[in-house]
Amino acid sequence: MSKRKLSRQQRWRIEKIQAERAARAARHDARDQDKLEAGAYGPERLGRVIAHFGRTLEVGSTTEDRTYRCHLRANLDALVTGDHVVWREGSDGSGVVVARGERDNxxxxxxxxxxxxxxxxxxxxxxxxxxxxxxxxxxxxxxxxxxxxxxxxxxxxxxxxxxxxxxxxxxxxxxxxxxxxxxxxxxxxxxxxxxxxxxxxxxxxxxxxxxxxxxxxxxxxxxxxxxxxxxxxxxxxxxxxxxxxxxxxxxxxxxxxxxxxxxxxxxxxEFGLVHLDERQVTEGFIEFREFLGHCRFRDCRHRSEPGCALLAAVERGAIHPERFASYRQILDSLDDDLR
Missing domain, CATH: 3.40.50.300 (P-loop containing nucleotide triphosphate hydrolases)
Structure with missing residues (x-):
């Protein structure tokens, strides 16, 4: 489907709305910074995101057994449950998240x-x-x-x-x-x-x-x-x-x-495979990994190609035939989704 062409007035209106949103976010961030500089928030503390509600977070303190309702600084990337964060407590008992720690995964x-x-x-x-x-x-x-x-x-x-x-x-x-x-x-x-x-x-x-x-x-x-x-x-x-x-x-x-x-x-x-490709599915069968890259053809799809290292491993018992059949079933379902 081709993209709909916008008139000059429509483009101007879209740009105006985006600029207004950016300005509002900047003002919101500036107010947060003013409060921080004015001492309205306490010192930096470590915490972890317990739950996420839009731009409001429930953050658990690492030093006490309680949680705080915090809002998110406008210049931060989206946070999710489980993120490690740096936050500051406000005088009213709420807080502001000022940084996100590195994610392990x-x-x-x-x-x-x-x-x-x-x-x-x-x-x-x-x-x-x-x-x-x-x-x-x-x-x-x-x-x-x-x-x-x-x-x-x-x-x-x-x-x-x-x-x-x-x-x-x-x-x-x-x-x-x-x-x-x-x-x-x-x-x-x-x-x-x-x-x-x-x-x-x-x-x-x-x-x-x-x-x-x-x-x-x-x-x-x-x-x-x-x-x-x-x-x-x-x-x-x-x-x-x-x-x-x-x-x-x-x-x-x-x-x-x-x-x-x-x-x-x-x-x-709701944990599915729709976002994975054939290579990721193949590597997801851990017993296949030592055989990958040893097929006769670089583009081998492990179906009936001569010299397939996976098929040879199945024949000599190094890969369980039911696991390989399950693998083929998963790949077939991915092909069906693309049709």
Missing amino acids: VLERPDARGQLKPVAANIDQILIVFAVEPVAYANLIDRYLVAAEATGIPPVLVLNKIDLLPEDGGKLHELLQRYEMLGYPVVTTSTQHADGLEALHRQLTGRTSVFVGQSGVGKSSLIDRLLPDEALRIGELSSDSRKGTHTTTTARLYQLPAGGELIDSPGIR
């Missing part, structure tokens, strides 16, 4: 226009939650693992509702062993047992974590048990569709009683 997801949007920062691990019910499919788990690998944030697999497992563990037990052999940490949990969350507590302590996973696997129930003092709503599992519903509406960082933090948000839970 940032978790992004595509918005409605397909543009990547940051939703959380400085995360130590992504916990991929799946459950005995609804049924955990290997391809779905692989999709979450690929998406996690693309962020550079270590993933952890969490099997919930283990009280529903058969005594021998069934096929899920075999599936977990396959991922453990690849080097992925695996944690099993249940909210029905008194000690069902001990392994999960150990995995979370001292780290900043996020939960991802399909609806109905019990993410909100786990968070409710991990944070007993927080009033979190829990989405019920539909008795008909056996699917759950999202209940959290904004990204928020929670302090865990035993130490560490947990960031919860639907924007994080």
Whole structure:
């Protein structure tokens, strides 16, 4: 579709509106600076963004157990939950964020226009939650693992509702062993047992974590048990569709009683692959990496090309055939999305 041509008057009006907005932002920033210089704000302090509401932030102090409602300096880039910041407290108990610290990483997801949007920062691990019910499919788990690998944030697999497992563990037990052999940490949990969350507590302590996973696997129930003092709503599992519903509406960082933090948000839970290309998907299968670059043809797509290093690895058992089939299924779904 060609761009609509604007008349000279329309261009002038757009430029005028943009100039007025810039001037308002500059005046707002100047007022902040005047207050800072006049001593209306206290000394610089370190904090972390607990939640984000437009240009207003909830910032947690690193020196005391409380939060402050702060506004954002006009010259700062957008902040997200989990960002480390420098802020100054005002005489009325509010504050102003004056700087953002360096990010170790940032978790992004595509918005409605397909543009990547940051939703959380400085995360130590992504916990991929799946459950005995609804049924955990290997391809779905692989999709979450690929998406996690693309962020550079270590993933952890969490099997919930283990009280529903058969005594021998069934096929899920075999599936977990396959991922453990690849080097992925695996944690099993249940909210029905008194000690069902001990392994999960150990995995979370001292780290900043996020939960991802399909609806109905019990993410909100786990968070409710991990944070007993927080009033979190829990989405019920539909008795008909056996699917759950999202209940959290904004990204928020929670302090865990035993130490560490947990960031919860639907924007994080809805974790997909639409923003990844074929190369990123291929590299997201960690056991493929040692074979990449060794195919006969540089543009090998690992389908049926002669001299394909991945296909040869599958034939001799170095790559599990079901993982390779899952990989091909993901690539095919990307091709379908582009049609």
